[in-house]
Amino acid sequence: MTTPATRAEALHLTGERTVPGIAEENYWFRRHEAAYLALLPSCAGATVLEAGCGEGYGAGLLAGHARRVVALDYDRPTTEHVARRYPTVAVARANLAFLPLRDASVDVVANFQVIEHLWDQAGFLAECHRVLVPGGRLLVTTPNRLTFTPDSETPLNPFHTRELAPSEMDSLLTGAGFEVESLHGLHHGEALRALDARYGGSIIDAQLDVVMGELPGQATWPPALLADVEAIRAEDFVIHGEDLDASLDLVAVAVRR
Numbered sequence: 001m002t003t004p005a006t007r008a009e010a011l012h013l014t015g016e017r018t019v020p021g022i023a024e025e026n027y028w029f030r031r032h033e034a035a036y037l038a039l040l041p042s043c044a045g046a047t048v049l050e051a052g053c054g055e056g057y058g059a060g061l062l063a064g065h066a067r068r069v070v071a072l073d074y075d076r077p078t079t080e081h082v083a084r085r086y087p088t089v090a091v092a093r094a095n096l097a098f099l100p101l102r103d104a105s106v107d108v109v110a111n112f113q114v115i116e117h118l119w120d121q122a123g124f125l126a127e128c129h130r131v132l133v134p135g136g137r138l139l140v141t142t143p144n145r146l147t148f149t150p151d152s153e154t155p156l157n158p159f160h161t162r163e164l165a166p167s168e169m170d171s172l173l174t175g176a177g178f179e180v181e182s183l184h185g186l187h188h189g190e191a192l193r194a195l196d197a198r199y200g201g202s203i204i205d206a207q208l209d210v211v212m213g214e215l216p217g218q219a220t221w222p223p224a225l226l227a228d229v230e231a232i233r234a235e236d237f238v239i240h241g242e243d244l245d246a247s248l249d250l251v252a253v254a255v256r257r
Contacts, residue, residue, distance in 0.1 A: 020057050023230040024221060027207060032058070032113060034237035035141045035186060035251055039110070040065050042137050042253060046107035049131065051096050051124075052114030056082035056089060062110065063088040070106070072096065096124055101131040108132075110139045113249075116160045125176035132256040138178060140252045142169070144185065146245050166244045169252055178254035185247020189238040195228055203228070 018029045036058045043066045050059045053071035059082065063069040071086075072094040073079050082091045094100050097120060109128045118124050128138050143149075145163035149156050155163050164172065166183060173180050188196060192203060199206035207229060210221050221229075239251050 019055050030232045030234045034234040038239045039139045048108040049106045050110045056086045059089045060086040099127045104133045107136050112141045116142045116163050129177050136256045138254045144247050173254045181253045184241045184251045185244045186239050186249040189236050191236045
């Protein structure tokens, strides 16, 4: 039987690919899930391409609302896992620099927590523009550089190539021929702000203090912290257009002109 732990081991967790059902990963999983849930209406009845699907839980969620979901990832074990675990999703291995789809063939492209990993972000967006139908939507989420790597344009995260501030995200999308329909930010809601206060100002830093410098699976979590992290829900995050520079993640919807 496949368990969350064996899925995590098979997918080589680095902190960049989140797997559902693992207590230690729950903050990041719920943070990502909150964005998927907020953007589900854009996918209702649509043909959706998820460019960079990771473990596949997001593509599986989208498939419950879309007409069809095609999920792409570059890692072969990942695509094999997605095909087994999410049978309602059509999955293929592909390089996001060259999307293996015809021109104007999808209604929505979803790109969640991926663009910060790409070397040629403008080239990727040009490909998204190509495969979208006129009026189709591009959904993008990414860490906000202003809060994720403050005071530096060089990412501290070794898996990131370029992080974006809100104005940079807007310019990148418009430069690729998109009209930005909305640019919002993801923030901690009331319950998470209470956890921030309980843990000296940041529940994120409290988690990083546990795992920083530890090998995967070998960190020792204080029981109270782990219980608090495990109890976090997607509803504990809020997404809105206020105080964008202070947001944790950027959440953009752009329309192909």
